[in-house]
Amino acid sequence: MKILTICGSPRKKGNTGKVLNMFNDEISDGHEIEHINLIDFDVKGCIGCMKCQEDSEEPGCVQNDDANSIFGKMMDADAVVYASPLYCWSFTAQMKPLIDRHFCMCFGYGTPEYKSFLEGKKVALLVTCGGPIEENTEFIQGIFDNLSGFMNMNNAGKYLLPSCTEPEAIGEEGKTLAAAMAKAITS
Numbered sequence: 001m002k003i004l005t006i007c008g009s010p011r012k013k014g015n016t017g018k019v020l021n022m023f024n025d026e027i028s029d030g031h032e033i034e035h036i037n038l039i040d041f042d043v044k045g046c047i048g049c050m051k052c053q054e055d056s057e058e059p060g061c062v063q064n065d066d067a068n069s070i071f072g073k074m075m076d077a078d079a080v081v082y083a084s085p086l087y088c089w090s091f092t093a094q095m096k097p098l099i100d101r102h103f104c105m106c107f108g109y110g111t112p113e114y115k116s117f118l119e120g121k122k123v124a125l126l127v128t129c130g131g132p133i134e135e136n137t138e139f140i141q142g143i144f145d146n147l148s149g150f151m152n153m154n155n156a157g158k159y160l161l162p163s164c165t166e167p168e169a170i171g172e173e174g175k176t177l178a179a180a181m182a183k184a185i186t187s
């Protein structure tokens with residue numbers, strides 16, 4: 001199985017990166033993992049031009065940045081992990097434009113011709129945050145559920161690590177979470 005992990009943290013070696021490393025350790029041989037940090041890529045905001053809705057056979061965006069190559073990696077992968085620290089109850093500014101740009105990976109929204117070029121893709125959400133899960137992570141979870149539903153993707157679950165301080169302090173709880181996500185992704 002090919003697994004793509006997309007990290008939206010501006011801190012490559014931060015809490016989210018640490019849990020993603022733990023996730024890597026939990027993935028057994030025979031699976032292939034590609035990891036990208038969005039901070040290394042140029043993904044601009046959607047400009048709402050709707051050009052992506054003109055050709056039902058051709059996914060992708062007219063903007064000449066890295067979004068199309070990231071979507072290409074997603075199409076190639078069997079599973080995708082969206083990983084982000086919680087920033088003001090939501091995704092980071094690195095992840096949000098990529099989420100908006102998913103619009104170019106579907107066609108004919110609201111019509112009987114609707115189709116998603118990411119149909120059936122197994123996806124999971126990983127979030128690390130400083131505060132609790134309750135009354136803090138509802139929005140990010142809702143956005144992910146809506147995105148996976150909108151894109152007809154196969155939602156393998158949401159994995160949330162509360163009370164994060166620094167990567168060095170992440171121990172067994174992170175490992176247990178990473179193991180659960182690895183199991184859900186590969187089963």
Ligand SMILES: Cc1cc2nc3c(=O)[nH]c(=O)nc-3n(C[C@H](O)[C@H](O)[C@H](O)COP(=O)(O)O)c2cc1C
Nearest residue numbers: 009014015016085086087088089128129130131164
């Ligand atoms: C700008 C900013 C906004 C944040 N907003 C929240 C928040 O709304 N809720 C929360 O629990 N933690 C919040 N945090 C804490 C981070 O989510 C937490 O430290 C996270 O684990 C950082 O992950 P990283 O090290 O991978 O970047 C925020 C941190 C920053 C820098």
